[in-house]
Amino acid sequence: MQYNPPLIEGKIIQRYKRFFTDLELANGEKVTAHTPNTGSMRGCLAAGEAGFIQKYESTTRKLPYGLELTSVGGSLIHVNTSKTNALVEEALQNKVISELSDYDIIQREYKVGQSRLDFYLSQSHDDKQKCFVEVKNVTLKESDDNLAYFPDAVSERGQKHLRELMDLHSKGHAAAMIYVIGRQDVEAMSPAFHVDPKYAELMQMAQAQGVLILPYQCSITRREIKIVKKLPVQYKQR
Numbered sequence: 001m002q003y004n005p006p007l008i009e010g011k012i013i014q015r016y017k018r019f020f021t022d023l024e025l026a027n028g029e030k031v032t033a034h035t036p037n038t039g040s041m042r043g044c045l046a047a048g049e050a051g052f053i054q055k056y057e058s059t060t061r062k063l064p065y066g067l068e069l070t071s072v073g074g075s076l077i078h079v080n081t082s083k084t085n086a087l088v089e090e091a092l093q094n095k096v097i098s099e100l101s102d103y104d105i106i107q108r109e110y111k112v113g114q115s116r117l118d119f120y121l122s123q124s125h126d127d128k129q130k131c132f133v134e135v136k137n138v139t140l141k142e143s144d145d146n147l148a149y150f151p152d153a154v155s156e157r158g159q160k161h162l163r164e165l166m167d168l169h170s171k172g173h174a175a176a177m178i179y180v181i182g183r184q185d186v187e188a189m190s191p192a193f194h195v196d197p198k199y200a201e202l203m204q205m206a207q208a209q210g211v212l213i214l215p216y217q218c219s220i221t222r223r224e225i226k227i228v229k230k231l232p233v234q235y236k237q238r
Contacts, residue, residue, distance in 0.1 A: 001083065001086060001087055001090060001224065001225050001226060002223060002224045003054060003068065003222070003223055003224065003225075005054065005055060006222070006223065007052040007053065007054055007068055007069065007222050007223075008025065008052065008053050008054070008055060008065075009025075009026065009050055009051075009052055009222075010023030010024055010025045010026070010031070010050070010051050010052075010053060011023060011024045011048060011049070011050060011051070012045060012046065012047055012048065012049050012050070012051040012070065013030070013047060014047055015035060015041065015045055018035070018037075018038065019034060019035050019036070020032055020033075020034070020035060020063075021033050021035045021045070021051065021067050023051050023053065023067075031053070031065050032063055032065070033051070033053045033063060033065040033066055033067040034061075034062075034063045034065065034066045034067065035066075035067045035079070036066065036067070036080050036081060036082040037067075037079050037080065037081050037137075038081065039081070039137075039139070039151070039152050039153060040152045040153045041070075041079060041139065041152070042140055042152045042153070043072065043139070043140050043141050043142065043143075043152070044070050044072055044077040044079060044139040044140070044141075044183070045070050045072075045079070046072060049070060049071055049072055050070070050071040051067055051069070051070050051071070052067075052068050052069040052070070052071075052076075052222060053065045053066060053067055053068060054066050054068050066080065067079060067080065068080045068083075069220065069222070073185065075183055075184055075185040076183070076184070076220040076221070076222075077139055077182055077183045077220075078137070078139070078180075078182030078183070078218055078220055078225055079139060079182070081137045083225075084135055084136075084137040084180050084182075085108065085118055085119075085135055087180060087218070087225065087226065087227055088118070088119070088133075088135050088178055088180060088227065089106060089108065089119075090226065090227070091216065091226070091227040092106050092119070092121070093106065096216070096226075096227055096228065097178065097214060097216060097227070097230075098230075099176070099212055099214060100121060100131060100133070100176060100212075100214075102123065102129070103121035103122060103123055103129070103131055104123060104124050105121065105122045105123065105124055106119060106120075106121055107119065107120040107121075107122075110132070112132065112164070112168070115160075115161075115164055117132050117133065117134055117161075117164070118133055118134050118135045119132070119133035119134075119135070120132060120133070121133060121174075129174075130173050130174065131173065131174035131175065131176060132165065132168045132173055132174070132175050132176075133175075133176045133177075133178060134161045134164075134165060134176075134177050134178070135177075135178045135179075135180060136150055136151075136158065136177065136178070136179050136180065137180050137182060138150045138179045138180060138181045138182060138183075138189065138215070139152065139182050139183060140152040140192060140195075141183060141185065141186055142238070145236075146185070146186050146187045146188070147186055147187070147188050147189060147190045147234060147236060148179075148181045148183065148186040148188070148189045148190075148215070148231070149189070149190055149191070149192035149195065150179055150189070150191060150192060150199075151192055151195060151196050151199055152192065152195060153195065153196070154195065154196045154198075154199075155196055155199055158196075158199055159196075159198055159199050159202055161177070162177065162199070162202040162203060162205075162206045162211070163202065165177060165206060165211045166202075166205065166206050166209055166211055169206075169209060169210050169211050170209070174212070175210075175211045175212065176211065176212035176213075176214055177203075177206065177211060177212070177213055177214065178214045178216060179213075179214065179215040179216070180216060180218065180227060181215055181216065181217040181218060181231060182218050182220070182225075183218075183220075184217065184218070184219070184220060186217070186231070187231065187232075188215075188231050188232045188233065188234045189215035189231050189232075189233055189234070190233070190234045190235055190236040191203040191204070191235065193235075193236070193237045193238060194237070194238040200235070204235060207233070213233055214230065215230065215231045215232075215233060216228075216229065216230050216231070217229050217230075217231050
């Protein structure tokens with residue numbers, strides 16, 4: 001996925017009311033960018049660090065700028081969670097996620113019972129082969145190790161998704177949780193026991209029962225972001 005138009009660099013002043021981030025551009029202009037991220041953004045946004053914004057030409061937007069990337073310690077971090085599913089769809093189409101490469105039919109926003117899962121995958125030559133997929137955006141890193149952690153705040157919704165995938169798997173369907181790791185300064189992923197121990201417990205349970213746990217890391221530049229490789233899973237209690 002390419003950034004078009006190109007991203008504009010600024011210096012982060014503050015994030016507030018969750019969806020707003022003020023930045024100062026190189027010419028001294030101060031702008032407010034929409035911040036499409038419902039998480040705490042812990043460890044991936046700090047005053048004085050660089051932020052990269054995109055300017056949109058839409059006349060219906062309240063804010064012409066949107067925050068796409070931040071930089072902490074020189075590492076670019078993908079923070080626009082509204083684009084995470086598009087990154088996964090691109091990776092599925094390009095067969096980057098090897099565990100799911102046999103599926104050639106990709107449907108987004110698939111309703112199952114009272115829930116809507118991110119993806120439903122099937123095979124054109126065998127409609128009995130199905131896979132249900134949920135996607136999570138991962139940005140949390142603690143300063144004393146090289147692990148990405150999820151979640152960055154207690155996530156009852158995330159817990160619910162793991163339970164749903166386990167239920168689908170118990171009924172004979174393939175099920176997968178894709179963790180899109182939007183930073184390059186990590187080498188593995190762990191559930192965040194120190195943030196949401198219940199989620200960590202459910203993630204271990206899901207993997208043990210056969211749900212695919214798939215942490216995939218992005219390559220990130222100011223021009224392009226794409227999913228490129230799988231990282232190992234560790235279960236580290238801090």
